[in-house]
Amino acid sequence: MFIIFDYMEPVTLKNIASELGISVTTASKALKNYPDVSPKTRKAVVDLAKKLNYTPNSFAVNLRTKESKIIGLIIPEIVHHFFSSVINAIIKKAEKKGYLVITLQSNESDKLEEKQIDLLLDKRVDGILMSLSNNRKDLSPLKKIIESETPLVLFDKISKVINCSKVIIDDRKAAYSATKHLINSGCKNIAHFRGPLNPQNSIDRFLGYKKAIEDYKLTFDKSLIYTCEKVTYKEGYNFAKQLHLSNKKVDAIFAITDLVAIGAITYFNEANIKIPEQISIIGFSNWFMASVISPSLSTVDQPGNEMGKTALKLLLKEIKATKKGKKIEYKTIVLPTDVICRNSTKK
Amino acid sequence: MFIIFDYMEPVTLKNIASELGISVTTASKALKNYPDVSPKTRKAVVDLAKKLNYTPNSFAVNLRTKESKIIGLIIPEIVHHFFSSVINAIIKKAEKKGYLVITLQSNESDKLEEKQIDLLLDKRVDGILMSLSNNRKDLSPLKKIIESETPLVLFDKISKVINCSKVIIDDRKAAYSATKHLINSGCKNIAHFRGPLNPQNSIDRFLGYKKAIEDYKLTFDKSLIYTCEKVTYKEGYNFAKQLHLSNKKVDAIFAITDLVAIGAITYFNEANIKIPEQISIIGFSNWFMASVISPSLSTVDQPGNEMGKTALKLLLKEIKATKKGKKIEYKTIVLPTDVICRNSTKK
Incomplete structure (x- = not known):
């Protein structure tokens, strides 16, 4: 059913390590880009891992490049003009930057939202954009994202007590x-x-x-x-x-x-x-x-379009910073709104 | 950056096999549910794999259950009342059946659509629902889905020459x-x-x-x-x-x-x-x-709602059949439409 690596003869990290005469720990660190492994050793491990086709699933690719080039987006409702504009702006901008966007609709259900967070973390997306469901009271799933060091940007429906970047209107x-x-x-x-x-x-x-x-x-x-x-x-x-x-x-x-x-x-x-x-x-x-x-x-x-663009921009910055091991400075951006006067009110 | 299994001391299939005194091949087959492994051995392998927390990434979970419980949905446009209704119907029904839906917007770009197909196949979704972009001429990405034996149901914007189930209107x-x-x-x-x-x-x-x-x-x-x-x-x-x-x-x-x-x-x-x-x-x-x-x-x-529900129903049937190794009979379902008379036309 799946196009999978043949598990009959799995290439393990141990195989790689013993082939190169180094410890499994060193081999693992080399694949994780740890600074305490010499560039020479790192190259040898990466080359051999490639040659042996070491666990060629996306997970392993992530380990090598530290990027999945996928962004997760969780919103309460897709059939909603405002969110549709936000999604549209995010997808268009993300595509230009080489990222794919996985959109998940929480349907205003905090349970489903939690499952979706787990899914995105499990799939090791590079970052998560979220507008919270109305029923979100337990904040532990959001904390889980932060603890996993996956960049998170909240927009529109946010929680003030979660420490991350936010894009909102007043x-x-x-x-x-x-x-x-x-x-x-x-x-x-x-x-x-x-x-x-x-x-x-x-x-x-x-x-x-x-x-x-x-x-x-x-x-x-x-x-x-x-x-x-x-x-x-x-x-x-x-x-x-x-x-x-x-x-x-x-x-x-x-x-x-x-x-x-x-x-x-x-x-x-x-x-x-x-x-x-x-x-x-x-x-x-x-x-x-x-x-x-x-x-x-x-x-x-x-400003749905502006909100989508700004949230994505913040997220990409944080993904870049995380990749370089830099500390992230969280920002809260408040976008301006306008009153549009039409014919349902008096001049 | 990721919540990952600690690779410092990886539990390999070899560990499991040697612990149980069986071959790696048998252990692998047991996890893959091969019929030539006795239920007793299978249970022992599965239990130990669980106990040792053997590669707890979703990929391994797929191997065990042969299901990711994720469905991929590719549509040309989210900001579109008709597609929004379809998405909504799919997500609501999928959730009831225990599936998560990953929605991807092709933006009417055949290139992006192809990337999204690759992503979904790479993530080993259980099945794919698609409405094609207006620019889809090359059908090889669709054939790739079929060749990977991932169930595929096309709806609304379909290709007549692709051999799979379809839900359309006339x-x-x-x-x-x-x-x-x-x-x-x-x-x-x-x-x-x-x-x-x-x-x-x-x-x-x-x-x-x-x-x-x-x-x-x-x-x-x-x-x-x-x-x-x-x-x-x-x-x-x-x-x-x-x-x-x-x-x-x-x-x-x-x-x-x-x-x-x-x-x-x-x-x-x-x-x-x-x-x-x-x-x-x-x-x-x-x-x-x-x-x-x-x-x-x-x-x-x-009938967007009906179309979403019907497409998902067909897909779930095919996922079930594929899992059991049964042959799939493709269906094309044509949903009825109605003329709604309002005030922009004469009585």
């Missing part, structure tokens, strides 16, 4: 700007369709919204907060309906994502509520869809 | 139905925004369109065929504009995908051309977007 600031945009256009009673209670970016967007409400002397009203457990179109639609039928005095909605906002727009269109005259709506992410629906959706531009 | 029939829907609603001058000249599904959709035009005694007019090289929103927009400014007598458009159709809708909305009163538009794929834009888009429902 969700709180971005949500503040979106809410401020609504306030500046004259809205006074702003509802928030927020995300689940656990993930940091959902918390931060809520806090940014709340801070803008307070800074601009509006009243923060808990009853205007609706929690989308799954952040879906349907939740946006249903909460818009619920809000409308509740007769609450609301003139604007800040939605956690464009998908939720589009659900709300669909409901208001159906109910003949005029957007933005009767209600303003702003989303988050700037998905492609936001520009083509009617009315077109004002939103926060989340 | 693009010609589906395009025929879409065009027929336009004709039945009273349209007589129907343009087609087609895909590139090479891929089979783009050819088939064109041929289905042409056949409907001919069957219903309309005149096939070559000047009403516009070729989208990249199948983008922008091409849809630009061709709609070109068509409009050309003053050609056209009352309907059949677009190769929803994305192209939505580009056309956007242009006609901007130009104040009424859809479907002045021009009817039908797309292909039934992306989520099709239901939320104004007017909502009539389209052909392409």
Whole structure:
């Protein structure tokens, strides 16, 4: 079934060592590029290992070159415009640099995510890029990556307590700007369709919204907060309906994502509520869809392409440094966001 | 850098063999599950190998279980609603069956696709699911998969000459139905925004369109065929504009995908051309977007979820059969499609 090295007569490190009259330890160190083996011995071991076709599986190749030229990418969801853009940027840039990208979708399951981390470590990828699932509470699988000295860069959905490089946006600031945009256009009673209670970016967007409400002397009203457990179109639609039928005095909605906002727009269109005259709506992410629906959706531009490129750049730097045995300096890069004004909010 | 088995004191097959007083060949055969080794000996070898932590890399695990529990998936594009649905279905079903899915995006590059095939074969995945890039002409990389006896199932974008299982839709029939829907609603001058000249599904959709035009005694007019090289929103927009400014007598458009159709809708909305009163538009794929834009888009429902599930099911069957040394019977499954009538076409 497999194209495999014939194990009938395995060439062992012992064979190589005894052939050259050196210890197994020295032979092993030579293949691992240890500095305390002379270049001459190292060359002899490497040459003989090649000649004898010593364990010609990718594992052995890794040992020789210390690189697999493979990068692992774990994300919560592939069917998601933002992550798709990130993946796309990573794959395109990686290809240019001679790396293949293995993409794994955790499906927001921390168990599956852990299996995927094990798989990538087992396959000895050169580095791992990750955006965490919403359910990640136990951080030990991430620590395992760090302990294995495999470079790790987290992006978008990160954990503050894990010591590694990160690429993020300032969700709180971005949500503040979106809410401020609504306030500046004259809205006074702003509802928030927020995300689940656990993930940091959902918390931060809520806090940014709340801070803008307070800074601009509006009243923060808990009853205007609706929690989308799954952040879906349907939740946006249903909460818009619920809000409308509740007769609450609301003139604007800040939605956690464009998908939720589009659900709300669909409901208001159906109910003949005029957007933005009767209600303003702003989303988050700037998905492609936001520009083509009617009315077109004002939103926060989340730079997926830039995030993918930056995360990969950081990772490649760390892979290079690790290869040279250099110490890695972890960086956290915060990418800027913009409010995009379209027709779902007043000028 | 790696969490690796300590090579300082490698446990070799020889160690295991001598410990048990059997030959290296027998020990190797035992680990490979050869039938000419007694179950008792096999058990002794496997138990000792486990106890000694014999080469605990995934390669050795493969040798023991003959399975990596990993499936490779190569697709042209991740940022694509249809493929996203397929991926999602595959990953969810695979997870239930205990398989991890490695997703690789070929970016419509046949060179990259070939590298990815090599990677998957090198990593000894249990099976490969593939939708071919538009530029795939040389079929030798696919033959390599078959020769390696790794089960392969092609879906959506396939090659007719490769002997393996396939899951497809009948693009010609589906395009025929879409065009027929336009004709039945009273349209007589129907343009087609087609895909590139090479891929089979783009050819088939064109041929289905042409056949409907001919069957219903309309005149096939070559000047009403516009070729989208990249199948983008922008091409849809630009061709709609070109068509409009050309003053050609056209009352309907059949677009190769929803994305192209939505580009056309956007242009006609901007130009104040009424859809479907002045021009009817039908797309292909039934992306989520099709239901939320104004007017909502009539389209052909392409069953991404079903296609992913069916392809995986076929692959798992073949993996099982291969494991048992059984002969595989290749199947080609054609999934049904539906025309979804919305507001961009007349009733």
